[in-house]
Amino acid sequence: MKQLQLNQVFRVNGEVNIPGSKSISNRALLLAALAKGTTTLTNLLDSDDISHMLNALSQLGISYQRNIEARSCTVVGNAGPFSSQQALTLFLGNAGTAMRPLCAALTLGTGEFELTGEPRMEERPIKDLVDAIAQIGAKVEYLKNDGFPPVKVIGSGLNGGTVKISGALSSQFLTALLMVAPLAKDDVAIEVVGELVSKPYIDITLALMEKFGVTVTNHQYQRFSVKGQQQYIAPGDLLVEGDASSASYFLAAGAIAGGEVKVTGVGKQSIQGDVKFADALAAMGADIEWGDDYIIARGSKLHGIDMDMNHIPDAAMTIATAALFAEGDTQLTNIYNWRIKETDRLAAMATELRKVGATVEEGEDFIRITPPSKIKHAAIDTYNDHRMAMCFSLAAFSEAGVTINDPDCTSKTFPDYFAQFQLLASR
Ligand SMILES: O=C(O)C1=C[C@@H](OP(=O)(O)O)[C@@H](O)[C@H](O)C1
Numbered sequence: 001m002k003q004l005q006l007n008q009v010f011r012v013n014g015e016v017n018i019p020g021s022k023s024i025s026n027r028a029l030l031l032a033a034l035a036k037g038t039t040t041l042t043n044l045l046d047s048d049d050i051s052h053m054l055n056a057l058s059q060l061g062i063s064y065q066r067n068i069e070a071r072s073c074t075v076v077g078n079a080g081p082f083s084s085q086q087a088l089t090l091f092l093g094n095a096g097t098a099m100r101p102l103c104a105a106l107t108l109g110t111g112e113f114e115l116t117g118e119p120r121m122e123e124r125p126i127k128d129l130v131d132a133i134a135q136i137g138a139k140v141e142y143l144k145n146d147g148f149p150p151v152k153v154i155g156s157g158l159n160g161g162t163v164k165i166s167g168a169l170s171s172q173f174l175t176a177l178l179m180v181a182p183l184a185k186d187d188v189a190i191e192v193v194g195e196l197v198s199k200p201y202i203d204i205t206l207a208l209m210e211k212f213g214v215t216v217t218n219h220q221y222q223r224f225s226v227k228g229q230q231q232y233i234a235p236g237d238l239l240v241e242g243d244a245s246s247a248s249y250f251l252a253a254g255a256i257a258g259g260e261v262k263v264t265g266v267g268k269q270s271i272q273g274d275v276k277f278a279d280a281l282a283a284m285g286a287d288i289e290w291g292d293d294y295i296i297a298r299g300s301k302l303h304g305i306d307m308d309m310n311h312i313p314d315a316a317m318t319i320a321t322a323a324l325f326a327e328g329d330t331q332l333t334n335i336y337n338w339r340i341k342e343t344d345r346l347a348a349m350a351t352e353l354r355k356v357g358a359t360v361e362e363g364e365d366f367i368r369i370t371p372p373s374k375i376k377h378a379a380i381d382t383y384n385d386h387r388m389a390m391c392f393s394l395a396a397f398s399e400a401g402v403t404i405n406d407p408d409c410t411s412k413t414f415p416d417y418f419a420q421f422q423l424l425a426s427r
C-alpha cells in the first residue's frame with residue numbers, strides 16, 4: 001500500500017484555483033447529453049466520478065470532444081432519451097452522481113442496461129429511487145441484493161402522474177427523478193415523504209435544469225411540479241464552478257494555520273450548498289472574507305461548535321478534523337447518511353480521530369469530538385474514501401505530522417489534491 005508522509009506544516013499562505021464541481025459536472029454532462037443542441041462545458045472536473053459518467057455516455061452513443069488540458073468538453077446532445085439495440089453494461093465505479101441519475105434516465109428510452117459498480121457501490125442503497133420511478137412505469141430489476149446495485153434497467157418510457165419518494169437517506173434519488181420528469185409522457189407531481197436530507201443539492205439540480213431550459217415548481221422541498229413532454233435545450237456554453245466541498249480543505253488550512261488562503265472559482269454567487277462550510281468555519285472563529293468568485297480564510301483562534309450538518313454532509317467531514325485544532329468540543333449532528341456514502345464515515349471518522357488522540361463519541365447520527373492536548377502521529381486509514389484522505393491532511397498542522405494510507409483514493413473527485421496541498425504548504 002502506498003503511504004504519504006506529511007511533516008509538520010507551520011503556516012500556509014496563497015491561492016488555490018479549485019477544480020470543477022463534481023455535482024455540477026455530472027449533472028451538466030447528463031443534461032447536455034439529453035438536450036437538443038451542443039453544449040461546451042468549461043472547467044469540467046477531471047476525476048474518476050466524471051470519467052464514469054463520460055464512459056457511460058460514450059457507450060450510449062453520445063459523442064463529445066474533450067480537451068483535458070483546457071478542462072473543456074463539447075457534448076453533442078441526443079435531443080431526447082438514450083436507446084440501444086443491444087444490451088449494455090455500464091460500470092459506474094462508486095459515483096453516486098452517475099449511478100442514481102443514469103438509473104432513472106435509462107428508463108426513458110428503450111433497451112436493456114446493466115448498471116454496475118465497485119464493491120462499495122453494491123452496499124449503497126438505490127431502493128427509494130427504484131420504488132419512486134416504478135410508480136410512473138419504470139422497470140428496474142436488482143441483479144444481486146434487493147435494493148442495491150447492480151441493477152438492470154429495461155427502458156420503455158416513463159408515464160406522468162403522482163410519485164411519492166422518500167428523502168430520508170439521500171437527495172440523489174430526488175435529483176434523479178427531477179431530472180427525468182420533464183421527459184415523461186405527462187406531467188409529474190412529486191411528493192417527498194418524510195424529511196428531505198441534503199436539501200441544497202436539490203438547488204443545484206434545479207439550477208442546472210433551468211440552464212437547460214426547464215423550470216420546476218418547488219413547493220418548499222415537499223412537493224415539486226414538473227411539466228411532462230419537454231425537451232432540454234443546450235445552453236451553448238456552461239462554466240462549471242469550482243467544487244465547494246474540495247475548497248473546504250484549503251479554507252480549513254487557512255483557518256488553522258494561515259496566513260491567508262484564498263480559494264478561487266467558488267464564492268458567494270455559488271449554487272453549491274457546500275459554500276456554507278465557510279459559515280461553519282466562521283462560527284468556529286475563523287476570519288472569512290467572501291467575494292463573488294472567491295473565499296478567503298485567515299488564521300485565527302478556533303473554538304468548538306455544536307451544529308446540525310445535514311445541509312453540508314460532505315464538507316462537514318472537514319469540520320470534524322478542523323475540530324482537532326479548536327478549543328473545546330465540537331459536535332456535528334443530523335448526519336446519519338455519512339454511514340451510506342463511500343464508507344461508513346461516522347465509524348471511520350471516529351476510529352481515525354481516536355488514533356491521533358481525540359476522544360470521540362460516535363452516535364447513530366452524530367459525532368462529538370474532544371480534541372487531544374497534543375495530537376499524536378498516526379497512519380490514517382482512508383477506507384477508499386477520498387474525503388477521509390483529504391480531511392486528515394489537516395493533521396499535518398500538528399507537530400506530529402501525519403501519514404495518509406492510500407492517498408491516491410482522492411482520484412474520485414480530486415486527483416492532484418496532495419500536490420496542491422503541498423504546494424500551498426511550501427509557501
Ligand atoms: O447530488 C449530489 O451531487 C450529491 C449529494 C449528496 O449526497 P446525499 O444526497 O446522498 O447526501 C453528496 O453527499 C454527494 O457527494 C453529492
Ligand SMILES: C=C(OP(=O)(O)O)C(=O)O
Nearest residue numbers: 094095096097314341342
Ligand atoms: C458522497 C459522495 O459521493 P457520491 O456522489 O458518490 O455520493 C462524496 O463525494 O462525498
